[in-house]
Amino acid sequence: MITLYQFSSSPFTDKVKRALHYKGLDYTIEEVNRLKAGRGRYDHVSPTRKFPAVEIAGDAVNDSTDIIIELDKRYPDKPLIPTSAAERSIAHVIEDWADESLYFYEMLMRVEWKHNIDASWDQMAPTLPKLPTPILKRLVHKGVSKVTATQGLGRKPREQVIADAQRHIDSLDGMLEGKEWLVGDSISVADLSVIAQLKKLMYAQEIQPMVANSKHVEAWIKRVDELAPSAAV
């Protein structure tokens, strides 16, 4: 029995769900209450208080990277971590690019930039405390701004962020030149990590034309969505 502790709106939740769906694993969802998480309610599954986390047969694992490694160990059919050392290394670096770099673009462009926040507000609102929307939006903006400013991206002028983002989409497009998957000849954790961040990022109006004008990204999204969908089928 697998229990997924999640914020439903998180790209990292999406990444783990795609892995579960690809492998055809059943799971139950526990939506994490942010206030209770802050008071330690879920420390038994995620002492870092970051989510997603999973409980598999009583064992807790947190962090989407560790979760997918653990899923591959326990359910080796349809592996997501490449078996060759060279491909595994590249997959890990691409996963880290998605998790630790693209994530901040989606936080800044999708959530912090006020003209984009409404596009995915319906996804975010149910995971937030029950407060009036204008107050919530202010709190979210303040919280996210603090994070992106500390990381650095949030201090850049908008045009520079857009140029950076364009380079990231171009790099994704370049990695897909002549290939169906990011690493090797089958879907891997690299594809799931990147699509999870990209799908959130695409709520930013600046990103949509970049994807539409790419040569390979839309077709790759369709391929990944078919094999490892976001929602259970």
Ligand SMILES: N[C@@H](CCC(=O)N[C@@H](CS)C(=O)NCC(=O)O)C(=O)O
């Ligand atoms: N490296 C982690 C990142 C998870 C993460 O940052 N989750 C966010 C939600 S998108 C979170 O739990 N934030 C709550 C907090 O920082 O207290 C992973 O891959 O799972």
